[in-house]
Amino acid sequence: MMGAFHVFALQPLLSGMDLARIGLFFVINGIATVCEVAIWGHRKSWLKAGMAWLFEIALATWAVERATLLFRFGMRPSKQEDHRRASLLSPSAPKDDVSSPRSVSSQDSDSEDDEVIHGARTSFEIAEHDRAVLKEEDEREKLLASGGVGDGFRRIFSISNGSKVMVGKRERQKQKKAKRKAMRRERRKGRLSRSEEQELMFELEDGELRNDATSESSGESSDIDGQKLRDFSVQESRSSRCCKYTLLHGTAVTVLLIFLLGAYQVSRNRRQHNHDSAKLLSNGTSNFRPTTVLISLDGFRADFLNRGLTPTLNSFIAEGISPRYMTPSFPSVTFPNHYTLVTGLYPESHGIVGNTFWDPDLQEEFYYTNPSISLQPKWWGGEPLWVTAEIAGIRTAIHMWPGSEAHIGGIEPAFIDKYDGSELLSKKVDRILGLLDLPGPGDRSISMDDERPQLIAAYVPVVDTDGHKYGPNSTEIRSTISDVDYMLHDIFAGLQARNLTDVVNVVVVSDHGMATTSNDRLIQLEDLVDIDQIEHTDGWPLYGLRLRDPTLLPVLYEQLKKPSPMREYFDVYLRDQDMPERYHFSKNSRIAPLWIVPKTGWAIVTKKEFDIEEAKATDRQYEPKGLHGYDHEHPLMRSIFVARGPAFPHKPNSRVDVFQNVEVYNIICDTLFITPKPNNGTLRLPLKPVGLHSDPDSPPLETPPDPSPPVVNDGDEKGNPTDSSTPPQPIETVPEPAEISGHIGIDNPGDDTPRPVIDDENQMDETEKEKNRLKQLWDYIIGQITNFFENAGKEGGDVEVDRGSGPV
CATH class of the missing domain: 3.40.720.10 (Alkaline Phosphatase, subunit A)
Structure with a gap:
């Protein structure tokens, strides 16, 4: 129905036979079809919509061809058109007393037209004219008799020679070859003089016979007429080519848009149809x-x-x-x-890197139990x-x-x-x-x-x-x-x-x-660092540290890594140097530059939060009783x-x-x-x-043991884990620290690029990573092609019915 409407809408455009407007119609029609597919893509197959659009082109092309033939052979040109062409063939404005075949439309009667035409031609020209008329009549009959949709396509998309009826390249070559043979045949027979040959060539280019008297009266006028005619032909040819290219390019762009839209629809759901075309299930009373x-x-x-x-x-x-x-x-x-x-x-990619953290860009702290802060969308990537x-x-x-x-x-x-x-x-x-x-x-x-x-x-x-x-x-x-x-x-x-x-x-x-947790598995933060040097702490039970002077981070890092009685119960990492790759915890400025990560079951506490020595004296137990975050x-x-x-x-x-x-x-x-x-x-x-949980070779889900109590040097399993003969010293500036990356300790807010995903990133070298990426790309391409052919013929709209305190 849409196709019929579009063809009907085309008819007013054909009245002037403006090919540019016809081409514009096709482009608009194609864009409308693309929009239709985009809007109704979940109900219509994009492939079928594209085929319907091509069918509309075929119908429109047939209409163009029929209208062209009727206009070419069944209508007389308007007087304005005659005057325009006459002005191109005459060096000056037409006069009433000039007798010329070009002005026969302005004569008073048909008898006067006949007299002018017969008086201006030789007997040979009259015979040639009669043959041309008969040939033209025969050609018109053949074109009106044949003229299928396929012929219309060939005429619409072939290079025009300036005539109203456009034929294919092979047919034009045949016509030119026949004309050249006829000229050589006449020349051999001696029937054409040099001047007559030139005149006939001129007539062949023009498509009509000229008046002898007019051509003989002024050689200069003839030259001007020929030049103007050639200029007109060039202009008309250029206009035709421009229209043709506009039509071809518009059609190509439209088809490309349809194809891209189809590819997009396929890639959106390369594993299944989209959700609207998915199978409906029923429980017997509702879908x-x-x-x-x-x-x-x-x-x-x-x-x-x-x-x-x-x-x-x-x-x-x-x-x-x-x-x-x-x-x-x-x-x-x-x-x-x-x-x-x-x-x-990963947390480094979405930005919620902990239950609590400091954002150096926003200069604000995120705290999960404070809804007025944590529920602002700026935190959530x-x-x-x-x-x-x-x-x-x-x-x-x-x-x-x-x-x-x-x-x-x-x-x-x-x-x-x-x-x-x-x-x-x-x-x-x-x-x-x-x-x-x-x-x-x-x-x-x-x-x-x-x-x-x-x-x-x-x-x-x-x-x-x-x-x-x-x-x-x-x-x-x-x-x-x-x-x-x-x-x-x-x-x-x-x-x-x-x-x-x-x-x-x-x-x-x-x-x-x-x-x-246990009182025996606690680490006092003040025993590890000078807290007066710390500006912000992130996380819990692990600790992320931001120093007031970031240049001191390498010194603190080296100090924490030195052997000490508690050293075996925590790990220390610099975000930009040795953070384990498997953590995926370095590509975000919200992650503190230095981290102290306790072993599982251990906790790092400040004296303000829980003084270990005081708790031991009063038999106070550490809370919470359970922890995670390790x-x-x-x-x-x-x-x-x-x-x-x-x-x-x-x-x-x-x-x-x-x-x-x-x-x-x-x-x-x-x-x-x-x-x-x-x-x-x-x-x-x-x-x-990979099998069933009940398979004999299926590994069981083991129950992990609780963390072991600390062991101190004297062998007493329950000694004071915080005892240390060397209390932490204030951090001193070292002129030349060990070889550490120059950007350690300096937040890099611009480096928020999500980490690429690989199967086992910490065990792959660069070559294996590249192979993995290429394999993923190849699998994606193959999947696209396979799903394209699987889904191309399916109707997108088919529906099948087949029976207070927050968490830590």
Whole structure:
């Protein structure tokens, strides 16, 4: 129907036979088609839309050809056109008493026209004229009889010789060859004199016979006429070529735009169709677009699953797919890791580098328990999952997730629940199931604001809260773990009651583990450094230091690395020199220049916070009882990932290789059929199992031991770990420090480039890294080509229905 409308709209343009306007029509028509594909791309195949546009060109070309033939042979030119051509052939303005075939249209009668024409021609010219008329009539009959759509294409896109009926290059060559043969034949027979030959050549160029009397009366006039005619022909030829090039280039650009749009549509969903064309699932009463529930259990250590307290979670593992454990990001604290889960970025890339940190550019401190500061969007880089989904047209519901209230990117979730650490677990169950009970697609009785979300992300902080308060091995934490497992039981039971077990994806994760603390594993910061030299401290239980005089950092670094009784219980790193690559913790100015990282289970404290000597004398116990934030690869910091649902069509109890939590963002995006933003993750659906958890050769999930008590030189296992014969000395300026990079200690705010992702970065040399990048590029190209041919013939719109205090 659109094609018919476009062809009908073309007809007014044909009245003047302006090829430039016809070409402009094609360009506008093509752009309109591209816009149509862009707007309705989720309902129409871009390939079919492109084919429809080509069909419109064919119809329009046929209309152009027919109108051209009718104009060429069935219409008389206007008097204005005759006067224009006569002015080009005459050196002066036409006069009434001049007799010329060029002015026959201005005679009073046909008899006078005949007399003028016959009086100005020889008998041979009359015979030639008659033959030309007959030939022209025959040619017109042939063109009107043939003239298919293909012929129209050849005429429209062929180089014009100035005639109104455009023919192909081969046909023009044949005509010119025939004319030359006829001239040679006549010359051999002696029928043409030199002057007559020149005149005939002139007539062949002009396409009409000239009057003998006019040509003989003035040689100069003839020369002027010929020159003007040639100038006119050149001008007309240039105009024709310009129109042709405009048409060709416009068509080429339009086709290119269509192709690029198609390639973009294919690349957006190289693994699946876009979310609107994804399969609808039904629970028998309502249709569900791809829907995922993401639940985070803050502080749930992986080996908590071995304690016999989690029958629901263990059954969930047996029904779904999971690694033995998931590795958090460094530092292993709540805010950086929860934001990594929903962005796929390392903390150095998204900017939340700790629960507390100093920003040298903003000259402000981020503190996670201060909402007036921490909920400002300026702190939060990257694009979180709910923003990615909302931009893609997917409604989201975010329940208390860290960062969800920060108005990131100016885009809010459709449903947002503010943090409430006192909320009962039963309320969370009701909230999740209530969101799933909202009307879905196709229900026109409700407004858009009440439609069911496709992504529900819920945060459960109680295991972390009680782990800090009572410790990960306490009786209280056992009860809390059991309560959380029962909460999951209620959620799964609600899904089963709604017949949603095989309809909704459920992913359960945690952000980090937990280690037990002790008074025997404390390090007094004042015993390590002169705190009067420190301007800012970041992090906890690890410490990032910013000195008042950054030039003293190399000296402090060397001092901390010297042997001491406590040296074996902490590591010290310079951000820009020896920070471990596996930490991915150096490419951001928010990361302090120098870090003291205690061993797992140890804590660094100031005397203002906790005086170790005073606590020993009064038998005061250090709190919190549980801590995290240590080396993210330590067994006590391990987290969990378990998934089940239609996006995970694997054998029950499937096991995948251990991965880091930067992969979760991509996985959740794939369950919703949306394209993730660039990130540090590489894992995509479908996941690739390496076996079952029940396989005999499957490694078990070990329970890591608690940190060992300190050992001092005299062999007493419970001596005072803070005793030192050499108390810290004030830092002195050293003229020539050891060979250390010149930019150590100086923040580099411009160096915020995200780190490139590789599989095992700390073990790869530059050659292996380059090979890995080339392999990823090659796999991407092959994937694009393969998916292009797989998806090109599919209709994009097809729908198939198939039955107070914050966390630490």
